[in-house]
Amino acid sequence: MNQELALKYQAFIDGELSESEARRLAQVLENDADARALVAELRNSKAMFTGNEPEVKLPESREFYWGKIQRQIECLEREPAGDATGRWRAMLAGWRRFVAPLAGVAVITFLGMVAVRFYNPEPVDYLAEIENLSEDSTAYSFRSGNMFVVWTRDTEMTSDDSQVNFIDYNEAVAQ
Amino acid sequence: MATQHDNSSVSDEKLVKAAQRGDMPAFEELVARHRDKIYARAFSMMRSEEDAVDLSQEAWVKGWQRLKQFQGDSSFVTWMTRIVINLCLDQLRKQKRQRSESIESLEEESGGVERQMPTVVINPTEGLERRELRQRIDKAMGQLSYEHRTVLILHEFEELEYKEIAKRMECSIGTVMSRLFYARRKMANLMASYKREEMS
Numbered sequence: 223m224n225q226e227l228a229l230k231y232q233a234f235i236d237g238e239l240s241e242s243e244a245r246r247l248a249q250v251l252e253n254d255a256d257a258r259a260l261v262a263e264l265r266n267s268k269a270m271f272t273g274n275e276p277e278v279k280l281p282e283s284r285e286f287y288w289g290k291i292q293r294q295i296e297c298l299e300r301e302p303a304g305d306a307t308g309r310w311r312a313m314l315a316g317w318r319r320f321v322a323p324l325a326g327v328a329v330i331t332f333l334g335m336v337a338v339r340f341y342n343p344e345p346v347d348y349l350a351e352i353e354n355l356s357e358d359s360t361a362y363s364f365r366s367g368n369m370f371v372v373w374t375r376d377t378e379m380t381s382d383d384s385q386v387n388f389i390d391y392n393e394a395v396a397q
Numbered sequence: 398m399a400t401q402h403d404n405s406s407v408s409d410e411k412l413v414k415a416a417q418r419g420d421m422p423a424f425e426e427l428v429a430r431h432r433d434k435i436y437a438r439a440f441s442m443m444r445s446e447e448d449a450v451d452l453s454q455e456a457w458v459k460g461w462q463r464l465k466q467f468q469g470d471s472s473f474v475t476w477m478t479r480i481v482i483n484l485c486l487d488q489l490r491k492q493k494r495q496r497s498e499s500i501e502s503l504e505e506e507s508g509g510v511e512r513q514m515p516t517v518v519i520n521p522t523e524g525l526e527r528r529e530l531r532q533r534i535d536k537a538m539g540q541l542s543y544e545h546r547t548v549l550i551l552h553e554f555e556e557l558e559y560k561e562i563a564k565r566m567e568c569s570i571g572t573v574m575s576r577l578f579y580a581r582r583k584m585a586n587l588m589a590s591y592k593r594e595e596m597s
Binding site for chain 1: 421425428429432433436437440441446450453454457458461462516520522527530531532534535538549552553554558559571574575577578581582584585588
């Protein structure tokens with residue numbers, strides 16, 4: 223008899239099988255003497271426990287046993303429920319569980335951003351002089367995010383005559 | 398006339414209600430009434446007087462702390478028994494981590510050993526007086542491993558279903574069934590051997 227079938231017989235006597243399974247197994251049992259012997263043994267083993275739990279007496283007197291319990295209860299109740307330091311510590315301990323992993327994520331994100339900016343071959347913000355073939359004017363460009371600023375100045379003009387154009391970078395690229 | 402603290406004739410339900418209002422003498426009476434049962438459960442699982450005393454006391458302290466949660470869905474002693482069982486299971490898990498596996502328990506866990514045990518065809522408990530039967534059961538249970546004894550206690554004495562036992566013992570239902578099967582077969586063979594010794 224395999225282990226699986228033996229465990230099914232056990233479940234059968236423990237009432238853990240469905241009705242249909244129990245009926246099927248009962249039919250199998252009728253034709254299997256070894257299985258019937260095993261089931262009889264399991265039933266006897268189960269039956270001997272009914273009402274026969276070993277009796278054990280507590281080896282301490284009522285007063286002594288209760289005295290220890292009472293002292294423990296009083297000790298626990300002496301710890302003031304409204305202790306501010308205790309509550310603060312408990313709160314901190316609770317928060318620490320969430321704050322620590324969040325802090326870790328924040329640090330990793332920050333380091334990631336720094337690495338991206340450091341290794342980014344195309345910095346978002348820069349100020350550069352645009353190549354200019356004219357000797358009569360000077361132009362500078364500055365880019366920040368999606369904004370592209372071009373500042374042109376006639377070499378003979380004063381700073382008051384310079385012209386600033388704000389260009390939306392994405393629109394300019396689309397054109 | 399009953400004195401203020403004469404609770405010996407008061408029902409468990411009334412004592413529980415009084416204890417829930419903070420009446421310590423009422424709780425003391427409950428302890429006095431059911432201490433043997435709670436201790437016996439702890440002892441049957443731990444097989445150590447010292448551990449059983451400590452854990453049963455811890456169970457009573459926890460019972461006092463959680464008394465307001467007791468709704469009366471079960472009897473008070475059943476509720477207390479669950480508390481002490483959970484404490485014993487926690488303690489057994491801690492001890493298992495510290496304890497090295499014996500060869501016997503490894504054989505039991507791996508399964509298959511019970512198949513080598515001969516089927517016990519006679520009823521080894523027949524003709525025994527209750528007291529003697531209980532003594533033999535206690536002796537035989539002492540020879541099982543913690544896991545097998547626990548599953549036997551939870552199934553036979555606490556009458557829990559496989560699913561509930563699996564949840565308490567944090568194992569699969571299949572493991573519960575295997576352990577119970579081994580424990581029963583081992584008990585049957587041990588009881589039969591005691592009978593043979595008696596007759597020889």
